[in-house]
Amino acid sequence: MDNRAHVAGIADGVAGLIGNTPLMRINSLSEATGCEILGKAEFLNPGGSSKDRVALFLVEQAEAAGQLKPHTGNSIFEGTSGSTGISLAMVARAKGYDCHIVMPNDQAIEKAQLLERYGATVERVPPCSIVDEGHFVNVARRRAAEFGAGNDKQRGYFVDQFENPRNAEAHFRTTGPEILQQTNGRIDAFVHGSGTGGTIAGVTRYLKKHVSGLRSILADPQGSGLANKINHGVMFATTEREGTRRRQQVDSLVEGVGLNRLTRNFASLLRTDGCLLDGAESVSDADAVRMSRWLMAHDGLFIGSSSAINCVAALRMARQLGPGHTIVTVLADSGQRHLTRFWCDSVLATRGLPTVAPASLDAF
Secondary structure: OOHHHHOOOOOOOHHHHOOOOOEEEOHHHHHHHOOEEEEEEHHHOOOOEOHHHHHHHHHHHHHHOOOOOOOOOOEEEEEOOOHHHHHHHHHHHHHOOEEEEEEEOOOOHHHHHHHHHOOOEEEEEOOOOOOOOOOHHHHHHHHHHHHHOOOOOOOEEEOOOOOOOHHHHHHHHOHHHHHHHHOOOOOOEEEEOOOOOHHHHHHHHHHHHHOOOOEEEEEEEOOOOHHHHHHHOOOOOOHHHHOOOOOOOOOOOOOOOOOOOOOHHHHOOEEOOEEOOOEEEEEOHHHHHHHHHHHHHHHOOOEOHHHHHHHHHHHHHHHHHOOOOEEEEEEOEEHHHOOOOOOOHHHHHHOOOOOOOOOOHHHO
16 A cells, blocks of 8 residues: 555545545525435545445455455456446456446446446346346346356456345445534434435434434335335335336336335344334425426535435425424435436426426425
């Protein structure tokens, strides 16, 4: 390691830039509700999202366990909707690994383009159910096994972010403690969506250990069954009833969150001695789009789709709790990797969705 990295204020390469992101007050929402609505600006990580934390932690844990060794031809494999893949490709490049990412072919194309610029091999597959061998996670697992077969030195490491408990552990060790410190422990509610379940599980478990009376609320996109699982004990999405699903996983314009299955990370919140989540808010695509346009117009805040549903749910929670409370959520990524879908007016028009900011927050 370069001795200069030990000097105070100098980060040790790209990995040294991950984490310790600022907690920002979302002014328009705070002033409208009389609450402090705060967003953890995870889009300021070097790879542009909260997934940087998971990528670094999982790779370093694999190294410690002898599952990966840099500069030896080892390769990292993962199935992802995009953000985790981008973070893994960045960390892999910085540490001396190749990276192979499998993702659904209906995600915003700029995610695949970013992956390619990081030097990753990108395999785009049709969206399908997790029980199908062609599901992006299953394909990634198979590619990792194929890569290492018959070669003792050539290892393929499958990250398995959905089921790997180290995902939640990364946020328990880093994101949770940062939020606690930044709020001085004065926090009434934490609001977040669930894709792999790592962020909401890790942060919730940490904060509930240290903050008495904390409420943890799931923000869930349309088409996902998780909100009904939390609120009613049944995995069901109302959009299933109409039989108009556009895609196999979750019928939503929102990328990266929402599922119709329980991952190991998310299931860790559903303990036999009581669920650690205190409720869930279902957020429509229309409300997610309205919130993103509102925040751009009133706060100059350019956020991605999962961040938008977090903010809708945070606004609802502020209204439920009343003035004087502090609600924290996560701004997981920016709108820059959603330009061809969530931030594309022509795509919104085909779905009958709004393209401009609402006149007031009463729209939510």
